[in-house]
Amino acid sequence: MATRADNIASSFSLANFSKATELKKRIWFTIGALIVFRFLSFVPLPGVNPLILQTLYSQTQGGILDMFNAFSGGSLSRMSLIALGVMPYITASIVVQLASSLHPALAALKKEGESGRKKLNQYTRYGTVFLCAMQGWFLATGLEAYGASSGLQAVVHPGYMFRVGAVISLVGGTMFLLWLGEQITERGIGNGVSLIIMAGIVAQMPTFIANLFEGGRTGSISPFTIIMLVGLMVALILFICFMEQATRRLLIQYPKRATQRGMMAADRSHLPLKVNTAGVIPPIFASSLLLLPLTITQFAGNSVSQDSTIGKIIVTMNQYLGHGKPLYMLFYAVGIIFFCFFYTAVVFNPEETAENLKKNGGFIPGIRPGKNTANYLDYVLTRITVIGAAYITLVCVVPEWVIADTGMRLFFAGGTSLLIVVNVTVDTISQIQSHLLAHQYGDLIKKAKLKGRLR
Structure with missing residues (x-):
C-alpha cells in the first residue's frame, strides 16, 4: 500500500x-x-x-x-x-x-x-x-x-x-x-x-538573511552562532509540522445495518482531536496583553519625568517586562498555557459533540451516550491540551530566550510568526494537493464516460 x-x-x-x-x-x-x-x-x-x-x-x-x-x-x-x-x-x-x-x-x-x-x-x-x-x-x-x-x-x-x-x-x-x-x-x-x-x-526574510551574513562578515556574529540559529529554525519548523498534524483519534461506532446481501455490518469512523486545538490564538493573546502596557509606558515615557513617581513606575515596568527578561518570559508562558485551555474550551463543546453523536446513533465503545460521552471527551481533550500547551509554550519561549541571549532577532520575530508561517504553508500545500487530486479524478471520470460510450 x-x-x-x-x-x-x-x-x-x-x-x-x-x-x-x-x-x-x-x-x-x-x-x-x-x-x-x-x-x-x-x-x-x-x-x-x-x-x-x-x-x-x-x-x-x-x-x-x-x-x-x-x-x-x-x-x-x-x-x-x-x-x-x-x-x-x-x-x-x-x-x-x-x-x-x-x-x-x-x-x-x-x-x-x-x-x-x-x-x-x-x-x-x-x-x-x-x-x-x-x-x-x-x-x-x-x-x-x-x-x-x-x-x-x-x-x-x-x-x-x-x-x-x-x-x-x-x-x-x-x-x-x-x-x-x-x-x-x-x-x-x-x-x-x-x-x-x-x-x-x-x-522580512531578505532583511534577516542580509543581517545574518553581514554579522558574519564583520565578525559580530560567530560562524558557530549562525549555524546554531539556522539549525534551531529548521528544528522548530520540523517540530511544528509534526505537532500540527498530531491528533488523538477516538473510535466512533454506529449500529449495525443491513447490506444488499442481507448481512449485518457495523459502520466505524474516527473523531480526530487535534493536539493543538487552540491554534495560534494563545500566543497572540498572551503577547498582546504583555506588550500593551509596555508600549503605553514607552509612549508615555517621552512626556513624563523619570524623577517623578510615575516616571519611576514606567522605568521599572520597562526594566522587568521587556523582551528577554525572566519575568516577561514567565508571564508569557503562563499566559500561553492559560489561553490554550480557555480557547480550547470555547471552540470545542463536548456536550454539543456528544449530543450530535447520540442523534446520529454513534457512540464510543465502552462509553454510554450522552453525559458520559461528554465527560469522556472533556477528559481526553484536557489531557491532550496539556501536551499542546507545552508545545506552543516551547515554540514561543525558545525564540525569545535566543533573542535575549544572542541579541540577534530571529527572522520570524518570535514563535507566533513561526507558527503562522508553518501552518499556512502546510494548509496551502494541502489545498494544492486537493486541486491536483480533483483534476485527476475528473480525468478518470471523463475516461470512464468515453469508454462507456464506445461500448
Missing part, C-alpha cells in the same frame, strides 16, 4: 501539474494579489514624515508595535495605507467567535447554517471597521503627540483634518485587504487572509 508521502509526491509530479490549467490560473492569481499587497505596503499615509516615523519606531521597539509590524510586513514602521494590516479583522473575528460561544442569541445564530454564518461575518466586518477607526484615531493622535513632546514633527500639518484623513485612509486600506483576501480565497488557493499575514511575515 502506498504511503502518504508517496501519494503527495505523485500528486505534485510535473506531468499532473502541467495538465491542471485551473490550478495554474489560481496560483498566478494568488501571486498577483500578494504582489499588490506588497506594493500597497510602500504607499505612505498622507500627511506624515517617514524619516521621523522611522525614529519613532526605533524608540518603541519591543512593544506591541513590533508584533503588528511583523504581521503587516513592515507597513506599520513605514506608516503606509495598510499600516494596520488585517489585525483588526483577526481581533474582531476572535471576539465574535468568543461571543457566539458564550451568548445564547449568537450561539443560536451560529447553528442556523449558511445564513447564520453570513450574519456573523457581517458582525465581524462591523467590528473591524470600528476597531480600525478607533486604532487609526489613536495612532494619528499619538503621532501628533510624539511630534509635540520631542520637538520632532512627525505630522506635517497636525489637526483634525489629518486625523480624519488618517482614519479614512487606514479603514479603507484594511477593508481593501479583506476584499483582496476574499478574492484569493474564491479565485486563488487557500485562505486569503492567512496568506496575506504570511506574506507580510515572509517579506
Whole structure:
C-alpha cells in the first residue's frame, strides 16, 4: 500500500501539474494579489514624515508595535495605507467567535447554517471597521503627540483634518485587504487572509538573511552562532509540522445495518482531536496583553519625568517586562498555557459533540451516550491540551530566550510568526494537493464516460 508521502509526491509530479490549467490560473492569481499587497505596503499615509516615523519606531521597539509590524510586513514602521494590516479583522473575528460561544442569541445564530454564518461575518466586518477607526484615531493622535513632546514633527500639518484623513485612509486600506483576501480565497488557493499575514511575515526574510551574513562578515556574529540559529529554525519548523498534524483519534461506532446481501455490518469512523486545538490564538493573546502596557509606558515615557513617581513606575515596568527578561518570559508562558485551555474550551463543546453523536446513533465503545460521552471527551481533550500547551509554550519561549541571549532577532520575530508561517504553508500545500487530486479524478471520470460510450 502506498504511503502518504508517496501519494503527495505523485500528486505534485510535473506531468499532473502541467495538465491542471485551473490550478495554474489560481496560483498566478494568488501571486498577483500578494504582489499588490506588497506594493500597497510602500504607499505612505498622507500627511506624515517617514524619516521621523522611522525614529519613532526605533524608540518603541519591543512593544506591541513590533508584533503588528511583523504581521503587516513592515507597513506599520513605514506608516503606509495598510499600516494596520488585517489585525483588526483577526481581533474582531476572535471576539465574535468568543461571543457566539458564550451568548445564547449568537450561539443560536451560529447553528442556523449558511445564513447564520453570513450574519456573523457581517458582525465581524462591523467590528473591524470600528476597531480600525478607533486604532487609526489613536495612532494619528499619538503621532501628533510624539511630534509635540520631542520637538520632532512627525505630522506635517497636525489637526483634525489629518486625523480624519488618517482614519479614512487606514479603514479603507484594511477593508481593501479583506476584499483582496476574499478574492484569493474564491479565485486563488487557500485562505486569503492567512496568506496575506504570511506574506507580510515572509517579506522580512531578505532583511534577516542580509543581517545574518553581514554579522558574519564583520565578525559580530560567530560562524558557530549562525549555524546554531539556522539549525534551531529548521528544528522548530520540523517540530511544528509534526505537532500540527498530531491528533488523538477516538473510535466512533454506529449500529449495525443491513447490506444488499442481507448481512449485518457495523459502520466505524474516527473523531480526530487535534493536539493543538487552540491554534495560534494563545500566543497572540498572551503577547498582546504583555506588550500593551509596555508600549503605553514607552509612549508615555517621552512626556513624563523619570524623577517623578510615575516616571519611576514606567522605568521599572520597562526594566522587568521587556523582551528577554525572566519575568516577561514567565508571564508569557503562563499566559500561553492559560489561553490554550480557555480557547480550547470555547471552540470545542463536548456536550454539543456528544449530543450530535447520540442523534446520529454513534457512540464510543465502552462509553454510554450522552453525559458520559461528554465527560469522556472533556477528559481526553484536557489531557491532550496539556501536551499542546507545552508545545506552543516551547515554540514561543525558545525564540525569545535566543533573542535575549544572542541579541540577534530571529527572522520570524518570535514563535507566533513561526507558527503562522508553518501552518499556512502546510494548509496551502494541502489545498494544492486537493486541486491536483480533483483534476485527476475528473480525468478518470471523463475516461470512464468515453469508454462507456464506445461500448
